[in-house]
Amino acid sequence: MRSKEPVLALMYDFDKTLCTTDMQEYTFIPKVGMTSETFWKRSNTLASESGMDKILAYMRVMLECAHEAKKSICRDEFVKLGKDLQFYPGVADWFKRINQIGNELGMKIEHYIISSGLREIIEGSDIYDFFKDVFACEFLYDENKIACWPKNVVNYTTKTQFLFRINKGVLDLSNDDDLNKFTPEDDRPIPFRNMIYIGDGLTDVPCMKLVKANGGYSIAVYAEGKKEKVEELLLHDRVDFLAPANYTENSELDVTVRDIICKMAMVDSLKRKNKEQLSIIEK
Numbered sequence: 121m122r123s124k125e126p127v128l129a130l131m132y133d134f135d136k137t138l139c140t141t142d143m144q145e146y147t148f149i150p151k152v153g154m155t156s157e158t159f160w161k162r163s164n165t166l167a168s169e170s171g172m173d174k175i176l177a178y179m180r181v182m183l184e185c186a187h188e189a190k191k192s193i194c195r196d197e198f199v200k201l202g203k204d205l206q207f208y209p210g211v212a213d214w215f216k217r218i219n220q221i222g223n224e225l226g227m228k229i230e231h232y233i234i235s236s237g238l239r240e241i242i243e244g245s246d247i248y249d250f251f252k253d254v255f256a257c258e259f260l261y262d263e264n265k266i267a268c269w270p271k272n273v274v275n276y277t278t279k280t281q282f283l284f285r286i287n288k289g290v291l292d293l294s295n296d297d298d299l300n301k302f303t304p305e306d307d308r309p310i311p312f313r314n315m316i317y318i319g320d321g322l323t324d325v326p327c328m329k330l331v332k333a334n335g336g337y338s339i340a341v342y343a344e345g346k347k348e349k350v351e352e353l354l355l356h357d358r359v360d361f362l363a364p365a366n367y368t369e370n371s372e373l374d375v376t377v378r379d380i381i382c383k384m385a386m387v388d389s390l391k392r393k394n395k396e397q398l399s400i401i402e403k
Contacts, residue, residue, distance in 0.1 A: 125226075125227075125228050126226070126227045126228065126314065126385070126388040126389075126392070127227070127228045127229075127230055127309060127310050127314065128222060128227050128228070128229050128230070128310070128314045128315070128316070128381060128384055128385075129229075129230050129231075129232060129252075129286050129310045129314065129315045129316070130218065130229060130230070130231050130232070130316050130318065130377075131231075131232045131233075131234055131282075131283070131286065131315065131316070131317045131318070131327070131331075132231070132232070132233055132234070132235075132317075132318045132319070133233075133234065133235055133318070133319040133320060133323070133324050134233055134235035134237050134242060134256070135235065135236070135237050135320075136320040136321070136343070136365075137318060137319055137320045137324075137341055137365070138207055138208065138211050138247070139205045139206060139207050139208070139211075139245075140206050140207070140208060140343070140365075141206075142156075142160075142237070143201070143202075143205060143237045143238065143241045143242075144156075144159070144178070144182065144237075144238075144241075146201070146204040146205055146206065147201045147204040148182065148201055148241075149185075151189070151191055152185040152186055152188070152189040152191055153189055154185060159181065159185065160178075162181050162185075163177045163178040163180075163181040164177070166180065166181060173273065173275060174275070175236050175257060175273050175274065175275045176270060176273055179238075179257060179259070179270050179273070183259075183267060193259075193266055193267040194261075194264075194265050194266060194267075195240060195259070195261050195265045195267070196265065198238060198240035198241060198244075198259070198267070199240050199241070199243050199244040200244055201240075201241045201244060202240075202241045202242060202243060202244020202245040202246075202248070203244055203245070203246075205241070205245050205246075207247070208341075208343075208365040208366060208367055209366050209367060209368050209371075210366060210367030210368030210369070210371065210374070211247065211367045212246065212247065213367075213368075213369070214367040214374075215231055215247065215250035216250075217369060217374075218231075218377065218381075221378055221381055222381060222385075225381065225382065225385040226385065226389075227381065227384070227385045227388070229381075230252040230286075230310070231250055231251050231252060232251060232252055232253055232254070232255070232282070232286055233251055233253075233254040233255060233256060234255045234256075234274065234279050234282045234283075234327060235254075235255070235256040235257075235274060236256070236257060236274050236275055236276070236279075236323065237256055237257065238256060238257050238258065238259075239254050239255075239256035239257065239258040239272070240258065240259070242254050242256055252291075253286075253291050255272075255274060255279075255282040255285075255293075256272070256274055257270065257272055257273055257274050258270075258271045258272040259271055272293065275323075276322070276323040276324070276325070276326060277326055279323075279324070279326060279327050280326050280327055280330055281299075283312075283315070283317075283327060283330055283331065284299060285299060286310055286315070287308050287309070287310055287311070287312060287315070288303055288308050288309065289308070289309035289310070306391070306395070311335070312330075312331060312334030312335050312336045313334070313335035313336055313384065313387060313388075314336065314384050314388060315331050315334075315336035315337075316331075316336060316337050316338075316339065316377065316380055316381075317331040317332075317336065317337075317338045317339070318338075318339045318341060318373075319338070319339075319340060319341070320340065320341055320342065320350070320365070321340070321349060321350065321353075324340075325353070325358055328340070328353070328358050328359050329358050332357075332358070332359065332360060337360045337361070337380050338358070338359040338360055338361075339359060339360065339361045339362070339363055339373070339376065339377070340353045340354070340359045340361070340362050340363075341362075341363055341364065341365040341373060342362065342363075342364060342365060343364075343365055344364065347362065347364075350362055361376050363376055
């Protein structure tokens, strides 16, 4: 059942949405003596030649390259890589500021990551503690904490299941029963109309479209000088807004999100008032 306190979910892709490039490129790829171009070419070739999911392919290539370079594949080593991530302007202050806006409107804000990057690296980042949960790729580790198998794989289509998990409050990935049970939308912890999805491109389209189609809002962000990469998303009605990847106060993105939160707070308040009046009449 829904909480008495209205909740709004802000959901983000990670690579090129919050940080400036793919997370493997900051430290991991240089540490194994490769260039980004060589690493991704090897990964994409493996996927193409094997008929393999591209996300599984990059996870496999990470392990192969680490072995070849004699680098540790312990969990702790992957987590340490998160300290080297570089974020877009304003990201460090964004979450507290957005939470304060929610507090002023009587609405609780929860932040989630839905990413095809590595959860371990995200855990090591300076912003990890701001998230209610992180849904991302993850390795399974043996008794020595050595990566031995993919534990979770998140690609552009499987990303959508996490929207429903957030929507229904079923965050335990092993719990499919409750996820698939019927629950009226207004009785779910976070209705889709109280969701905002922020991503940077085609891999986010299924999530963007699903949130938008169900009454929430989707925003495509872009790096300076690369607006043309996301313009088609707006033209084809896959997102509601475009904004530079600038999270500083009073930026275009900041103003847009604040306006959306204000609207969601009003709509939620009116819906609750309607429901209360109906319940009185029905008694």
